[in-house]
Amino acid sequence: MAGPVAAHAAPSRFGFLVHPLTPLHRRVTGVRRGHWAMLRDGPAGIEAVGLLARLVIPTLMGPAEGFIVGVPDLGAQLAEGQERARVHRERAARIAEAHGAQVIGLGNALAVVAGRGQRLVEDTGLPITTGHAATAWSAVEITQLAAARHGAGPVGVLGFKGAVGDAVAEGLARRGRQVLVEDSGPRVRRRARELGLQAVGQEELLATSRYLVGASTTGPSLAPEALRSGTVLIDLSLPPTLSPGRLPRGVRLYAGETLSYPETIDTTDLWGAAWLAFAGYGKGVIYACLAEPAVLALAGLHEPRVGRRVSTAVVEQTGALLTQAGLRPALRPGRPARQTR
Amino acid sequence: MAKLPANVDPALFEKVQRCFCEALELEPYEVQWGSRILADLDAESLDLLDVVFRLEQAFAIQIPRGGLENQAKEVDGEPGEVDGKLTAPGARRLQELMPEVPPDEIFEGLKAVQIPELFRVGTFYNIVVALQEAQSAE
Numbered sequence: 001m002a003g004p005v006a007a008h009a010a011p012s013r014f015g016f017l018v019h020p021l022t023p024l025h026r027r028v029t030g031v032r033r034g035h036w037a038m039l040r041d042g043p044a045g046i047e048a049v050g051l052l053a054r055l056v057i058p059t060l061m062g063p064a065e066g067f068i069v070g071v072p073d074l075g076a077q078l079a080e081g082q083e084r085a086r087v088h089r090e091r092a093a094r095i096a097e098a099h100g101a102q103v104i105g106l107g108n109a110l111a112v113v114a115g116r117g118q119r120l121v122e123d124t125g126l127p128i129t130t131g132h133a134a135t136a137w138s139a140v141e142i143t144q145l146a147a148a149r150h151g152a153g154p155v156g157v158l159g160f161k162g163a164v165g166d167a168v169a170e171g172l173a174r175r176g177r178q179v180l181v182e183d184s185g186p187r188v189r190r191r192a193r194e195l196g197l198q199a200v201g202q203e204e205l206l207a208t209s210r211y212l213v214g215a216s217t218t219g220p221s222l223a224p225e226a227l228r229s230g231t232v233l234i235d236l237s238l239p240p241t242l243s244p245g246r247l248p249r250g251v252r253l254y255a256g257e258t259l260s261y262p263e264t265i266d267t268t269d270l271w272g273a274a275w276l277a278f279a280g281y282g283k284g285v286i287y288a289c290l291a292e293p294a295v296l297a298l299a300g301l302h303e304p305r306v307g308r309r310v311s312t313a314v315v316e317q318t319g320a321l322l323t324q325a326g327l328r329p330a331l332r333p334g335r336p337a338r339q340t341r
Numbered sequence: 342m343a344k345l346p347a348n349v350d351p352a353l354f355e356k357v358q359r360c361f362c363e364a365l366e367l368e369p370y371e372v373q374w375g376s377r378i379l380a381d382l383d384a385e386s387l388d389l390l391d392v393v394f395r396l397e398q399a400f401a402i403q404i405p406r407g408g409l410e411n412q413a414k415e416v417d418g419e420p421g422e423v424d425g426k427l428t429a430p431g432a433r434r435l436q437e438l439m440p441e442v443p444p445d446e447i448f449e450g451l452k453a454v455q456i457p458e459l460f461r462v463g464t465f466y467n468i469v470v471a472l473q474e475a476q477s478a479e
Contacts, residue, residue: 079390079406081403082394082397112390112391113390113394114394115391115394115398116391159385161383161385184379184380185379185380185381185383186381186383187382217386
């Protein structure tokens with residue numbers, strides 16, 4: 001670990017918008033917000049949108065002060081009522097802005113519902129990021145770390161149609177890895193050809209790939225028993241790629257977007273620590289989607305990043321910033337069917 | 342634009358088409374009445390969410406999730422789906438609800454999770470029309 005980080009006089013500030021991942025998580029959010037109806041799984045309106053936690057991420061570029069702002073609805077509820085989700089998300093973004101956030105990240109379903117981040121940028125003009133670039137870069141680097149530990153082999157990317165899956169496949173191919181993607185139609189085949197990837201059926205992909213990167217945007221997409229012994233799964237998906245069940249013998253599972261940070265200065269307030277625990281962050285690590293708005297704020301890059309695709313240049317630029325900040329990809333075990341973020 | 346079925350309003354279809362084009366970053370010529378959304382337009386399931394949002398905003402409607410599948414779950418007191426697969430009555434009902442899909446693609450034994458693979462652009466046009474009619478009837 002690096003030594004203590006010199007604290008800057010005025011830390012860079014970022015916001016991160018989240019929603020509860022489980023009913024229990026929602027009840028805790030209700031306690032935090034003093035919205036007691038949420039404790040009984042009752043309805044919650046826009047007044048329940050608010051600050052959940054403040055945390056400071058120590059980095060080699062200085063401390064990044066983050067404001068975690070929550071909306072009350074679970075992911076499924078956000079998808080069911082997208083106009084309501086749009087209104088709540090905009091309120092959350094305004095709260096982050098009022099706390100001085102220079103860049104605002106979108107957690108989990110908030111990045112994909114109600115016209116994705118693009119609509120939030122149109123509605124507010126704020127610098128919003130989906131965190132896809134940091135996520136893709138971390139997954140590529142973690143796959144490389146796994147290969148250094150377990151040996152070389154072809155990589156199958158699940159979820160190639162999505163922004164992160166596409167960027168991960170391209171990043172791995174650029175690093176000289178043999179990459180396979182699932183052939184799901186003519187546009188996928190065309191894109192695979194452009195990037196020099198092999199588009200094959202799912203059965204062949206699972207049989208051929210020593211490594212799998214789970215980047216599907218909806219899960220679970222695979223039964224654990226579908227994986228052959230010796231497979232190394234690097235999982236980015238939430239819900240996880242694998243449906244609940246025992247991991248077959250000889251299969252290894254790693255979390256796909258964990259970054260370690262220099263353990264030095266003040267980390268969190270009480271609610272910050274509680275939020276990190278509930279969101280499934282392990283000791284000394286954060287997820288890349290949280291790190292991206294932090295490093296963009298530190299670097300003074302106050303610009304939106306919300307497109308349906310993320311370019312290699314942006315992924316590499318983000319990777320360089322994460323490296324400069326001392327946020328390093330960490331090979332940590334994943335948790336089948338209980339993975340939360 | 343390829344030929345539309347006789348009962349389709351071209352202006353309304355164009356508006357539906359625009360929602361697909363914006364969500365999937367496609368040109369209008371790529372989005373045809375019979376285009377399969379997942380296979381031909383290469384959408385992922387989250388894209389469907391985006392399309393639904395854009396349609397809801399464009400037409401001031403709310404599209405219920407799983408509406409078509411739910412309507413075929415029970416047909417005249419008989420189950421339309423058993424163990425995640427369509428029964429014969431369920432398949433017949435779905436054929437009625439989705440006239441834009443060739444009938445031979447909807448059959449007894451089809452897995453319910455495969456139903457979204459059948460969706461055409463025309464499916465969403467028909468959903469919009471049905472919801473608009475229901476709104477004006479209220």
